[in-house]
Amino acid sequence: MTEILHIDWTRCDGRGLCTELLPTVLVRDDWGYPLALQATNGNRSNPAISPGNIEAAREAVHLCPKLALSLVPEQAKPRQ
Amino acid sequence: MDNALWAFGRMSGVVSLVLFSVAVILGILNRSGRPLFAIPRFSMTLLHRNVSLLATVFLVFHIVALMLDSYAKLNVIDVFVPFLGGFKPFWQGLGTVAFDLVLAVVATGLLRHRLGQRSFRAIHWLSYAMWPIALGHAIGNGTDGTSKWFVVLAAGSLAAVGAAVAWRLSANFLETAKARQGGLS
Numbered sequence: 002m003t004e005i006l007h008i009d010w011t012r013c014d015g016r017g018l019c020t021e022l023l024p025t026v027l028v029r030d031d032w033g034y035p036l037a038l039q040a041t042n043g044n045r046s047n048p049a050i051s052p053g054n055i056e057a058a059r060e061a062v063h064l065c066p067k068l069a070l071s072l073v074p075e076q077a078k079p080r081q
Numbered sequence: 082m083d084n085a086l087w088a089f090g091r092m093s094g095v096v097s098l099v100l101f102s103v104a105v106i107l108g109i110l111n112r113s114g115r116p117l118f119a120i121p122r123f124s125m126t127l128l129h130r131n132v133s134l135l136a137t138v139f140l141v142f143h144i145v146a147l148m149l150d151s152y153a154k155l156n157v158i159d160v161f162v163p164f165l166g167g168f169k170p171f172w173q174g175l176g177t178v179a180f181d182l183v184l185a186v187v188a189t190g191l192l193r194h195r196l197g198q199r200s201f202r203a204i205h206w207l208s209y210a211m212w213p214i215a216l217g218h219a220i221g222n223g224t225d226g227t228s229k230w231f232v233v234l235a236a237g238s239l240a241a242v243g244a245a246v247a248w249r250l251s252a253n254f255l256e257t258a259k260a261r262q263g264g265l266s
């Protein structure tokens with residue numbers, strides 16, 4: 002089952018840990034905030050995580066200094 | 082045996098103080114959002130955590146050695162409740178306060194995901210109080226507190242942590258400070 006990396010914009014402060022851990026999924030914008038390289042369902046805030054990236058995504062969820070990240074199953078559509 | 086405990090108790094206190102200085106500086110580096118040299122940001126957070134835990138381990142060595150030592154004879158109450166000690170109660174009490182603060186900061190740091198960001202941050206600020214209190218305890222209570230090598234070490238640590246705090250308070254502290262001030266080129 003694919004999981005979605007949900008970024009809570011009310012918490013994220015663009016510290017860039019997640020972009021380092023998931024270089025094939027996220028890029029940093031000019032202000033440091035993460036942005037999905039590829040849109041998932043036309044949405045660049047909630048990228049789908051392939052099985053190969055799951056471990057790195059869990060690390061990012063664990064280490065994000067602002068507790069802004071969560072992994073959610075694809076069906077339970079996260080808030081945009 | 083007794084002399085060895087006494088020496089070990091003092092040295093582990095010094096090692097702990099140095100490690101806590103490094104932990105504070107790493108915490109501040111973390112907060113800036115910058116990677117250090119070739120060390121990526123996620124490794125910096127882990128480094129900050131691990132140095133903090135190591136410092137805490139040495140702090141526990143320090144306390145346990147002086148509890149077992151027949152001269153210092155710390156008891157369990159001295160370890161948790163400040164200012165009741167028989168010998169230099171004020172300076173020893175500072176050590177107790179610092180230890181209590183370390184316990185709070187480390188426990189909430191490890192349980193960050195369960196507590197939530199707000200409580201974690203509120204308690205984590207106490208680390209800035211903990212460090213000078215620990216330094217005061219070391220100088221005031223330590224047998225070596227006023228010997229030359231220790232004064233040099235203390236002054237060096239104060240300069241390093243002081244510089245880090247000054248940088249923390251400066252306008253361009255955050256990695257993203259320039260961009261967010263509208264200075265995009």
Ligand code: HEM
Pocket residue numbers: 066067101104105106107108109111112126129130131133134183186187188190191205208209211212249
């Ligand atoms: C295992 C325990 C610890 C963990 C998991 C931990 C975790 C963290 C995290 C995630 C941050 C970044 C917060 C942010 O960027 O918003 C931080 C910052 C910081 N930490 Fe720790 N920490 C621990 C122990 C300690 C200890 C023992 C000290 C003090 C000696 C300390 C001092 C600091 C300082 C000074 C900052 C910067 C705070 C600021 O200015 O915003 N930490 N820590």
Ligand code: SF4
Pocket residue numbers: 008012013014015016017018019020033034035064065066067068069070
């Ligand atoms: S690690 Fe957390 S705070 Fe940093 S950019 Fe990613 S989501 Fe935002």
